[in-house]
Amino acid sequence: MTSTIDRRSLLRAGAMGAAGLGWSGLFPAWAQTGSPGLRPQMPTLSGEDIRLTVGHSPFTVGGRNGHAITLNGVLPAPLIRLREGQNVRIHVENTLDEDTSIHWHGLILPFHMDGVPGISFPGILPKTTFTYEFPIVQNGTYWYHSHSGLQEQSGHYGPLVIDPADSDPVAYDREHVIVLSDWTFLHPHELFGKLKQQGGYFNRQRQTLAGLIGGEDELAHTMPLEERMMWGKMRMDPADIADVTGATYTFLVNGHGAAENWTGLFRPGERVRLRFINASAMTIFNIRIPGLPMTIVSADGQNVQPVETDEFQISVAETYDAIVTPTEDRAFTLVAESIDRSGMGRATLAPRMGMQAPVPPLRRKPVLGMKDMGMGGMDHGSMPGMDHGSGSMNHGMRDKSLVPDDVDVDVGVGVDMIAPMPVDRTGDRPLGLEDEPHRVLTYHDLAPLRPFHDKRQPTRSVDIHLTGNMERFMWSFDGKKLNEGAEPIRFARNERVRVNLINNSMMSHPIHIHGHFFELVTGMPAGNPVKHTVNVMPGGKASFDLTADAPGDWAFHCHLLYHMHAGMMNVVKVRPMDDEGEKA
Structure with missing residues (x-):
């Protein structure tokens, strides 16, 4: 298992007593010689007693120095490796001058160990230590991160792998x-x-105005002038794919930028398991390894029936495991291209250190279309707001009088759009990959290796609208922000519920529920994939069936960090508790 760490952070961790913190490698060769591509073993913590220290660290990438919030002095945080069936105690010391926390993303555990301040526990105060303690009842690829403020953006995240108690159904070398x-x-x-x-x-x-009229911008290559004029009339931007882009972001693979070329080794003919974790604050990635097919074997830590693909999209907070079997004695480039094509993370798989493969250029930026505006089920020639003479549309998408009576959305300044006719998009190719000539994974390609344990049909249905005002950067569920009028979502313990996520915005939203897995409803004959996070495409819908079998208070939110921070979050209450009867 390999990873990378910043040289200054490594030195700092060494001064703290790295051996006592579970380091499994010495100083990397690249830190001694300056040669890019040479990597140490990933710092790994395991056992029943684990210690983490949250603190400040310097961080360097692309020749620039910055400030990070790290665990045990490294970015990403150490790999925590556990085994299904064990118990674990994780002592977290907070050396910051502000509160912190750790959420164990995707883990099934008692709600007061879930790590969300204000919902499941008070948080970890400055200069104090908090001990998480819980049994490990699952296996797979997961991760952990802060749920305090915006610390996750500054480096407070790390990988977590749980080995199965019995033999692993996925064979790899x-x-x-x-x-x-x-x-x-x-x-x-x-x-x-x-x-x-x-x-x-x-x-x-x-x-831009010049690009709109004269065709100077890239949009002119992908969209006819008539369509560009239509978007201009609506005061909407078809290029608004990502809120935060490569204009400020450097995209990292195991803490290293593209030029630093993180390298993972293989021997030709080996089955190599790649455990992908999207620990980004805001970036959805498209993953491909030119010349090397990938067989997806797990999604969100849950085994799936193996499916081969050439590219897949991994939304924020999702995990995917893929098997690759390189047979040639050569290097392959691993490309993690941001959804808006403003940059990429890049790494290399190779038989030997120092090898490289060609790095493909960034592909043309995608643009939004009618389906992304929630018009997937409409006859565009007869829909409200369409000027039949010119083929253009007025501002009908923003006209709140068009909201159907049965849509329970708090319409106000925080909601600038209601999708007229959103459709289920779980079978669609991801945004920007619609026309790629190779195989592209969709949610409909995922089927569980073993069926979900609860085979009951849902007894009721709950609609949740994903709402916002893109220009004012206001985000919410059903037009209501957490702590500003949003009523908790209440489920009876062991209730089987269908939750319909309706995206009224033109942005993708990775929606995550804590403490539970759900069946993503795809209607495919091989079964519904089991996940904890689902990416809801612009103007689209996604439904999942949930068994509310975990009593307590659980966070439910968009995992785009700044969307959650802006208000797209709520609390799921599952009652009764074991010791509280029907207490709400």
Whole structure:
């Protein structure tokens, strides 16, 4: 298992007593010689007693120095490796001058160990230590991160792998953990402030007046003038794919930028397991390894029936395990291209250190279409707001009078759009990959290796609308922000519920529920994939069936960090508790 760490952070961790913190490698050769591509073993912690220290660290990438919030002095944090069936105690010391926390993303555990301040516990106060203690009842690829403020953006995240108690159904000879993330030298609160001032602040590829009229911008190559004029009339930007882009982000693989070329080794003919974790604050990645097919064997830590593909999209907070079997004695480039094509994370798989393969250029930026505006089920020639003479549309998408009576959305300044006719998009190719000539994974390609344990049909249905005002960077569920009028979502213990996520915005939203897994409803004959996070495409819908078998209070939110921070979050209450009867 290999990973990378910043040289200064490594030295700092050494001064703290790295051996006592579970380091499994010495100083990497690249830190001694300056040669890029040479990597140490990933710092790994295991056993029943684990210690983590949250603190400040310097961080260097691309020749620039910045400030990070790290665990045990490294970015990403150490790999925590556990075994299904064990118990674990994790002591977290907070050396910061602010509260912190750790959420164990995707783990099934008692709710008071889930690590969300204000919902499941008070948080970890400065200069104190908190001990998490819980049984390990599952296996797979997961991760952990802060749920306090915007610390996750600054480096407070790390991988977590749980080995199965019995034999692993996935055969492999070697594995690499691949932690994808986005890094900015801006303070996270400064970045958030810029988004609040102007929703498209970091969109350097947005449609301009000159480009609209003269065709100078890239949009002219992908969209006819008539369509560009239509978007202009609606005051919407078809290039608004990502809120934060490569204009400020450096995209990292295991803590290293593209030029530093993190390298994972293999011997030709080996089955190599790649455990992909998207630990980004805001970046959805498209993953491909030119010349090397990938067989997906797990999603969100849950085994799936193996499916071969050439590219897949991994949304924020999702994990995917893939098997690759390189047979040639040559290097392969691992490409993690941001969804808006403003940059990429890059790594190399190779038989020997120092080898490289060609790095493909960034592909053309995708643009939003009618389906992304929630018009997937409409006859565009007869829909409200369409000017039949010119083929253009007026501002009908923003006209609140068009909201159907049965849509329970708090319409106000925080909601600038209601999708007229959203459709289920779980079978669609991901945004920007619609026309790729090779195989592209969709949720409909995922089927569980073993069926979900609860085979009951849902007894009721709950609609949740994903709402926002893109220009003012306001985000919510059903038009209501957490702590500003949003009523908790209440489920009876062991209730089987269908939850319908309806995306009324033109942005993708990775929606995550704590403490539970759900069946993503695809309607495919091989069964519904079991996940904890689902990416809801722009103007689309996604449904999942949930068994509310974990009593307690659980966070439910968009995992785009700044969307959650802006208000797209709520609390799921599952009652009764074991010791509280029907107490709410």
